[in-house]
Amino acid sequence: MTLPLKSTIYAIYLAVFAALVILLSQGVRQYQLYQEHEAIISQTESLIFQFSIIREHVSEALLDDQQSKLSGLSAEMEKLNSNLTTILSEKNIGDEYKLPFLNSIDLPGIILLLRKIESGTDEIENKRNLNSEMRTLGERLILFDRVLVNNSKKKLIGFQNIIIGSATVVVFLLVTVLALFHRQLIVPLLQIISESSDAAFAQQSTIEVKSASKDLTRLTGSIVELLGQRHDLQRQLHNFRQTFFELITSLKGFVVVLAPDGKIIEVTDNIARQCGFRPEELSGRQWRDLFIMPPGETGKEISAQQFIENLTATNQTLPMSLATKDQSSPSHVRCSFSKYAGMENSESYQIYCLGIDLSEEQAMIKNLEQCLAAEKNKKAEMVRVSHLAVLGELSTGVAHEVSNLSNGIINYAQVLADAACDPDFEIERDKLFKKIIVEGEKIAGLAKNLLAYGQDDAQSKELAPIEDVLQNSLNLMSHYFRIDGTTVETNFNTSMPYRTNGRQMQQVFLSILNNARRALNERYPQKAENKIIRISTSEVEKNGKKLIRLIFTDFGIGIAAENLKKVFEPSFSTKPASEGVGLGLTVSRELIAQHHGEINLESQPNDHTTVTVELPVI
Incomplete structure (x- = not known):
């Protein structure tokens, strides 16, 4: 009973x-x-x-x-x-x-x-x-x-x-x-425990217990119901796992499942094929057969537990390499490792490696590097073209100036030759010699400035007063200002040395002065009272930083409002195509950016144009 x-x-x-x-x-x-x-x-x-x-x-x-x-x-x-x-x-x-x-x-x-x-x-x-x-x-x-x-x-x-x-x-x-x-x-409970364990591992949903009371029979029924729910959850988890793997694969990622001893349990098909393996070939093999240690760890013995602890402790994505079957170039990937409890035993765990193949990313990076290099070369070519264009214009002006100075020297020399035997001409002879020396020094100065501008030393920077660089630029443009009838007013209020590339900064100043000259000539074809370029320098403080501010103002035709936002774009120009390619301000902004400075432009049509250059004191 x-x-x-x-x-x-x-x-x-x-x-x-x-x-x-x-x-x-x-x-x-x-x-x-x-x-x-x-x-x-x-x-x-x-x-x-x-x-x-x-x-x-x-x-x-x-x-x-x-x-x-x-x-x-x-x-x-x-x-x-x-x-x-x-x-x-x-x-x-x-x-x-x-x-x-x-x-x-x-x-x-x-x-x-x-x-x-x-x-x-x-x-x-x-x-x-x-x-x-x-x-x-x-x-x-x-x-x-x-x-x-x-x-x-x-x-x-x-x-x-x-x-x-x-x-x-x-x-x-x-x-x-x-x-x-x-x-x-006790006997029925032990039988229930044994039957429950067998049913759990055999995926069964029935338990038979002999000589059990009604209460134990109800308990057995509850356990059977829980086992059924567990089996349903396991099936759902398995389906979710497969869906998760498919989702990761569709996103061009991969999954590697590792046991606590470092053995590979499962890998997704895509990464196995990429490494030249079939998925079943990798199952059961050690992690060393797939994961390549970083260069700093080469030859260093490390256990599977240490490997897993090191990777799961960081909780970060790590760049790694995967070995290929034919020992060719390894696949570069980015992985994160996490521990998860196993489905069959809550005390066991598995390590999930979620990764993404970096092959396309590296190809994109390489392509981007090539594009950046091409862009850098393009900018360098723009600077070179602009430099050569300005150099060409300067050469013409300097040639005219040298020609005029040379004619003066020749005339002075002819006068000296004609009066060589006249003793009454001794005093005038000294004056003529001094004039010849002055004219020769002017020619030498022009040649020196032109040669300095023509040098290609884009990487060199040295301490020099910014006003000296600006004055050399004005000297190179003095011939054009004189024949155009343009007045240049300067107000230099800084003597602080500035670490700069003199040739690049001179190119910026010459480009600004050339634009001002053309704007004045277009508004005033002949000499006029308002045909003026005003240049000022000062030391200012902005946002807690010391700056050297240079302001260039001309009273030429100005710039239309719709064109103000375009003036720094490559190839934009209001000049005829025969007079240039419109790289001056674009190149100037690039060169000033290399000096960690800023250039801004403000203009009123038929009134004035002001260009402001701000350079940090480094």
């Missing part, structure tokens, strides 16, 4: 409780008996001790024949009689011990004898009777004490036997109850 689980448990509880109560009550009873035994033993020992003292006095008096020593012993015997009466009144002493003991002694007679002797009756017969009675009383008291002790021992031993028997019965009952508990609960 199978009892309900609740009834079985309650019955076991009641049986154990009853057994404990019985054992406890018997223990208490044994303790009480022991205390009673100790009390009786103590009283009898006190009584015997009291009697021993009285008997010693009696014996001493009788031996010494000194009646005076018996004085007061009758009172002591009365106390002894009272104590004996108290002991005999104990209910724990049976009547079968009391009556024989009382019949064998005569305490009242002993007390009367003592009183007679104390009263002065000195009869030898009384003393003999007293001695005999005292000896008899002592023997009976000792015998009575032995009887009481033996009786108490018998009671204690008997009760102990009862306790042992009860304990045996209780143990038997407990064993029986535990056997019932084991049969009704």
Whole structure:
């Protein structure tokens, strides 16, 4: 018969409780008996001790024949009689011990004898009777004490036997109850656990348990339901896993699943094919067969656990390389590693490597680098073209200027030759020599400035006053300003040295001056009062930084509002195509940016144009 689980448990509880109560009550009873035994033993020992003292006095008096020593012993015997009466009144002493003991002694007679002797009756017969009675009383008291002790021992031993028997019965009952508990609960539970484990690993949804109670049957049903839910979740998780792998693959990524010992469990098809393997070829192999250690770790022994701990501890994406089957160039990827609990065992875990192939990214980076290099070359070519264009214009002007200066030198030399023998011409001869020297120095200065501008030293920078660079640019343009009738007004208010590339900065200034010259010539074809270029320099502070500010203002035709945003675009120009390609301001902005500066332009049509250049003091 199978009892309900609740009834079985309650019955076991009641049986154990009853057994404990019985054992406890018997223990208490044994303790009480022991205390009673100790009390009786103590009283009898006190009584015997009291009697021993009285008997010693009696014996001493009788031996010494000194009646005076018996004085007061009758009172002591009365106390002894009272104590004996108290002991005999104990209910724990049976009547079968009391009556024989009382019949064998005569305490009242002993007390009367003592009183007679104390009263002065000195009869030898009384003393003999007293001695005999005292000896008899002592023997009976000792015998009575032995009887009481033996009786108490018998009671204690008997009760102990009862306790042992009860304990045996209780143990038997407990064993029986535990056997019932084991049969009704433990065996079915162990069977449920075993069947549940088998069902979990075998993907089954049924559990058969024999001789189970209704409660255990319901428990089995709940476990079966949970197993079914677990199997459903595992299927959903498997489907999600496959969907996740497909999603990662569609995004040109890949997944590598590793075991804690570093073995490869699974890889996505795309990365396996890219490395020249089939997915099943990589399964079961060590991580070293796929992942290539960084150059700094080459040859360094590292365990799988260390490898996994190092990668999962960073929680970052890391650039890595994957080996190929044919040992060709490795695939470059970026990976992140994370630990996840396994599906079959919550204590185990797997390492998921989520990565993305960097082949296309690296190709794009390489292409971008090529584009940037081409753009850099294009900008360098723009600078070179602009430089050559300005150099060409300057060469023409410098050539005219050198030609004029050379004509002056030739004329001075001819005059000196004609008057070589005239002694009155001595003073004028010195003046002409000085003029020839001045004109020659002008030619040398123009040649020096032109040569300096023509040098290609784009990388060199040196400390120099920015006003010197600006003045050299004005010297190169002086011929054009003179023949155009243009007035140049300068207001230089800085002498701070500036680390700059003189040729590049001179190209910027010449481009700005050329644009100002053309704007003035277009508005004023002939010499005019307002045909002016104003240039000023100053030291300013902006956003907590010290700057050198250069302002160029011309009063030419200006720039239309719709063209202001286009002036820095490559190839934009308001000039005829035959006069240039429109690279001046574009190149100027690039060169100023290389010096970490800014260039801005403001203009009003038919009024003025102002170009502001700001260079940081480094």
